[in-house]
Amino acid sequence: MTPSGATRAKPVALVLALALIALLFTALAAWQVQRMQWKHALIARVEAGMVAAPVAVSALPEDDLAGWEYxxxxxxxxxxxxxxxxxxxxxxxxxxxxxxxxxxxxxxxxxxxxxxxxxxxxxxxxxxxxxxxxxxxxxxxxxxxxxxxxxxxxxxxxxxxxxxxxxxxxxxxxxxxxxxxxxxxxxxxPQQPGAPVAGLTVVNFPDNHLVYALTWLALALLSGGAAIVLWRKAR
The missing domain is CATH 2.40.50 (OB fold (Dihydrolipoamide Acetyltransferase, E2P))
Structure with missing residues (x-):
C-alpha cells in the first residue's frame, strides 16, 4: 500500500469505529427508555398497592410473589x-x-x-x-x-x-x-403500649433513566457527527 493509500485507510477505519460507537450509544439510549417505561409501571403498581384495600395473606398466590411486593x-x-x-x-x-x-x-x-x-x-x-x-x-x-x-x-x-x-x-x-x-x-x-414503632417502611425507586437516555443519545450524536466530518475530509 502506498503512503497515500495508508493515509486514506486510517480515516476510513476511524470513521467505521465512530459509526459503530454511535450505534452502540443509540442502543444504550433505547435500552434506558425501555427501563424508564418498566420503572414507571413498577412505581405505578407499588403506589396503587400501598393505598388499596388490604388483601388477606391467605389469598396470596403460591408461586411468584414479586408482583405483590409492597x-x-x-x-x-x-x-x-x-x-x-x-x-x-x-x-x-x-x-x-x-x-x-x-x-x-x-x-x-x-x-x-x-x-x-x-x-x-x-x-x-x-x-x-x-x-x-x-x-x-x-x-x-x-x-x-x-x-x-x-x-x-x-x-x-x-x-x-x-x-x-x-x-x-x-x-x-x-x-x-x-x-x-x-x-x-x-x-x-389492638395497639400495645411500648410496641415497636410501625409504619416506617421507606419506598424509593430511583428514576434517572431519562437522564441516562439523553446522555447516551448525546454521545451517539457526537460520535456520529465526528464520523461524518472525518468521512467528508477523507473524500
Missing part, C-alpha cells in the same frame, strides 16, 4: 416469643433494630416486622413484652432478604441479624414459617 395485606393470629429476633437496621428515628416476630394463624405462621426499636434494646425484654392475645396486622408485603446486610453476613449462632432473612431466622429457631416473605406492619390491633 401490596397492603392483612393477617391475624398470635405472636410467638420464641423465634422473635432483632435485626440491625436504620430508620428516620436513627440506628436500632427491626423486631421480626412470627405470627401464628391462618393460613400458617408468617413473620411480621412489628417495627423499630432503638439501640440498646434487649431481645429478652422484647420477647417478654410480646402481646399474649390475638392480633390483627395490616402492613406491606415484603420479600425475604437472604444473605445478610451490606458487607455483613448474618450470624445465626450469635443471634446477630443484618437482614430480614426469613428462611434462615425460621430455621434457626425451629419455626415452620413461610420463608418467601414477611409483612412490614403499619398497624396492629
Amino acid at each position: 401490596r397492603r395485606v392483612q393477617l391475624s393470629g398470635h405472636y410467638a416469643a420464641q423465634g422473635t429476633v432483632l435485626v440491625s437496621g436504620a430508620s428516620k428515628l436513627g440506628s436500632g433494630y427491626w423486631v421480626l416476630a412470627p405470627l401464628a394463624g391462618p393460613p400458617g405462621t408468617i413473620y411480621v416486622n412489628r417495627g423499630f426499636m432503638p439501640l440498646g434494646t434487649k431481645l429478652a425484654d422484647v420477647r417478654a413484652a410480646m402481646p399474649a392475645g390475638g392480633i390483627t396486622v395490616i402492613g406491606l408485603l415484603r420479600l425475604s432478604e437472604p444473605g445478610g446486610g451490606f458487607l455483613r453476613s448474618n450470624r445465626p449462632a450469635e443471634e446477630r441479624w443484618y437482614s430480614r432473612d426469613v428462611g434462615a431466622i425460621a430455621a434457626t429457631h425451629g419455626i415452620a414459617a413461610d420463608a418467601r416473605f414477611f409483612v412490614d406492619a403499619s398497624a396492629e390491633t
Whole structure:
C-alpha cells in the first residue's frame, strides 16, 4: 500500500469505529427508555398497592410473589416469643433494630416486622413484652432478604441479624414459617403500649433513566457527527 493509500485507510477505519460507537450509544439510549417505561409501571403498581384495600395473606398466590411486593395485606393470629429476633437496621428515628416476630394463624405462621426499636434494646425484654392475645396486622408485603446486610453476613449462632432473612431466622429457631416473605406492619390491633414503632417502611425507586437516555443519545450524536466530518475530509 502506498503512503497515500495508508493515509486514506486510517480515516476510513476511524470513521467505521465512530459509526459503530454511535450505534452502540443509540442502543444504550433505547435500552434506558425501555427501563424508564418498566420503572414507571413498577412505581405505578407499588403506589396503587400501598393505598388499596388490604388483601388477606391467605389469598396470596403460591408461586411468584414479586408482583405483590409492597401490596397492603392483612393477617391475624398470635405472636410467638420464641423465634422473635432483632435485626440491625436504620430508620428516620436513627440506628436500632427491626423486631421480626412470627405470627401464628391462618393460613400458617408468617413473620411480621412489628417495627423499630432503638439501640440498646434487649431481645429478652422484647420477647417478654410480646402481646399474649390475638392480633390483627395490616402492613406491606415484603420479600425475604437472604444473605445478610451490606458487607455483613448474618450470624445465626450469635443471634446477630443484618437482614430480614426469613428462611434462615425460621430455621434457626425451629419455626415452620413461610420463608418467601414477611409483612412490614403499619398497624396492629389492638395497639400495645411500648410496641415497636410501625409504619416506617421507606419506598424509593430511583428514576434517572431519562437522564441516562439523553446522555447516551448525546454521545451517539457526537460520535456520529465526528464520523461524518472525518468521512467528508477523507473524500
